[in-house]
Amino acid sequence: MAEYALEQLREAIILGELPAGTPLRLDELARSLGMSISPIREAVRQLEALGLAKHVPHQGARVLEFDITELQDLFEVRLALESLAVRRAAERFSEADEAAARHQLALFDAASEAGDVRGTLRAHTEFHFTLYEASDEPWLVALIRPAWHRSERFRPALLATPSEPQRIHRACEETLLGACVAHDPVAAAAALKDHLEIASLIFERELGGRGIFDRA
Numbered sequence: 396m397a398e399y400a401l402e403q404l405r406e407a408i409i410l411g412e413l414p415a416g417t418p419l420r421l422d423e424l425a426r427s428l429g430m431s432i433s434p435i436r437e438a439v440r441q442l443e444a445l446g447l448a449k450h451v452p453h454q455g456a457r458v459l460e461f462d463i464t465e466l467q468d469l470f471e472v473r474l475a476l477e478s479l480a481v482r483r484a485a486e487r488f489s490e491a492d493e494a495a496a497r498h499q500l501a502l503f504d505a506a507s508e509a510g511d512v513r514g515t516l517r518a519h520t521e522f523h524f525t526l527y528e529a530s531d532e533p534w535l536v537a538l539i540r541p542a543w544h545r546s547e548r549f550r551p552a553l554l555a556t557p558s559e560p561q562r563i564h565r566a567c568e569e570t571l572l573g574a575c576v577a578h579d580p581v582a583a584a585a586a587l588k589d590h591l592e593i594a595s596l597i598f599e600r601e602l603g604g605r606g607i608f609d610r611a
Contacts, residue, residue, distance in 0.1 A: 396430055400438035403428060406513055408447050408458055409548045419448055419456040446545040466549055466598065472542045474591055477523075480539060481571065481587050482580035483530035492529040493576050496522055500568060516550060522568065526575060549598060564593045 404424065407413045419442070425435045439456050442448040446465075448456045484492075499522035506514030520543070527536050567590035574582035 396434035397437040400428055400434050401441045404438055413458050415458050415460045417458045469542050469546050476539045478584040478587050480527040480530045480535050481583040483532055484526050485575045485578055485580040485583040487531055488529050488575040496525045496572050
């Protein structure tokens with residue numbers, strides 16, 4: 396029940412249904428999700444651990460404000476960890492890994508076409524972690540997950556009205572997958588970097604401020 400509550404509340408925050416600053420009142424959340432307070436309390440603790448909520452003394456938990464500076468730091472961490480993961484994945488990539496990744500891209504495209512933001516976010520995450528888990532390095536995947544989850548609330552900006560940057564961002568995923576299928580670690584790492592740099596440009600446009608890799 397706590398895992399279900401966490402997933403529902405996490406997506407509500409990511410999609411802006413629970414805006415920044417919203418109090419996370421346990422009794423109200425329990426009623427809305429049709430469960431007791433105990434799993435809600437645990438879910439809120441997990442939201443705090445994921446960096447999506449913060450406990451305020453004498454007030455309870457609230458949804459955290461956006462922090463673009465934090466996002467810049469997260470992208471630097473992600474680039475280092477995820478580049479290593481796709482390098483190792485490319486060395487070990489199997490036909491089963493390819494089939495699973497292509498299935499997630501098909502789900503991504505179908506959800507995007509239908510305007511299903513939740514489905515698009517889920518397929519995007521599953522695609523990337525199909526690649527990372529192909530590295531056969533559980534410790535590395537475990538390191539990637541916290542930074543990935545902390546980046547998620549910014550990710551709907553990638554799904555704004557389709558434009559050339561969004562199309563390039565999607566094409567980078569094909570290039571990344573192709574490099575893994577070809578067992579080319581150098582090309583996989585380069586494609587991952589291109590993927591994150593395009594995301595940076597989209598965040599700059601949608602969220603305002605500097606690009607993620609522009610820290611001058």
